[in-house]
Amino acid sequence: MSFWTAAVIIVLIWGIVQIYTRRHDRDLGVTRDEDGNPVFAPSKADPEGDETRREIERLNDRIKVLERIATDANSQEAQERRRIAQEIEDLRDRQAE
Structure with a gap:
């Protein structure tokens, strides 16, 4: 496996994790502040x-x-x-x- 293949796989995994957490956070009513820390918004x-x-x-x-x-x-x-x-x-x- 070349360096570039590993880099693409890592970026894909990171992107999938980001999509999953944003969807999951939205379902729970979690928002993020400017630093990316979770802030639980009241429903x-x-x-x-x-x-x-x-x-x-x-x-x-x-x-x-x-x-x-x-x-x-x-x-x-x-x-x-x-x-x-x-x-x-x-x-x-x-x-x-």
Whole structure:
């Protein structure tokens, strides 16, 4: 087998693989970005995917709120507010006695 025969066979195999993957990707709803990496596009007729996407958005919103609570509760300003509130409560307790 000559070099050119081997080169033609390799190019043919590569072309067949490219055709197969593009057809197969299109059936699965896969698109490619500019670098050729697969990007799974959501199907328009997939209500389960839409529901999943909405659930993920809700969970992301909840995570943002929890992160804000966790960081705000430990900030210097929040600690100062708690200290002042505790002092006010102590003064009310003394006044009640």
